[in-house]
Amino acid sequence: MELKSLEGCRLIIGAYPPFSYNAYGGGGKGQLLPSKKNNIVCLCFSSQSFSIPPLTSKTTKFLSLPLPPGLKIQMYMDKLEGTIDMNSGEVLFEFESKFIFSIGGMIQFPNLIIKSLLQTGKVKSTLHEAKGLVRQKNGKTKLVGIATIPRTGNKILDIFLDLPNEALAELNCEIK
Numbered sequence: 001m002e003l004k005s006l007e008g009c010r011l012i013i014g015a016y017p018p019f020s021y022n023a024y025g026g027g028g029k030g031q032l033l034p035s036k037k038n039n040i041v042c043l044c045f046s047s048q049s050f051s052i053p054p055l056t057s058k059t060t061k062f063l064s065l066p067l068p069p070g071l072k073i074q075m076y077m078d079k080l081e082g083t084i085d086m087n088s089g090e091v092l093f094e095f096e097s098k099f100i101f102s103i104g105g106m107i108q109f110p111n112l113i114i115k116s117l118l119q120t121g122k123v124k125s126t127l128h129e130a131k132g133l134v135r136q137k138n139g140k141t142k143l144v145g146i147a148t149i150p151r152t153g154n155k156i157l158d159i160f161l162d163l164p165n166e167a168l169a170e171l172n173c174e175i176k
Contacts, residue, residue: 003030004173004175010170023171056071070105081093082094091120091132095116095118112149116146122144123145147167151163
């Protein structure tokens, strides 16, 4: 099975307004793993071949404006694995990633470590709430997840993002 990321994604950090993100073109093929139930598909995606488009002025808007040129958030997936219930369309993936924020290629901040469950159900935290969309017959789904981002040790970034803080991700994708 393959996961393809689509347009219309969002990322919210703390109390900041959401980033609108066009993740079209990302994704990868998942390896099927043994399952104890016929209706449950277990998938594991390789961090070596899975791609996530960066947040840049071409892919991302903040307050309806493109990110300033030179700002870039690159994402490197470390873990993406979980299950799809082929009867109900429910998806549940464990997601671990590094987000690397840089300015003009000259200034790079420490990695933001993200660990979250991405799911089609409802997620709610102190700051955020979202509802996913079960996988449809055409493979389209919306995965949502909340993560607590720990401090990075960089005082500027930690203060700017008020770390530790919560983040919400909404990923529109297709899984076929």
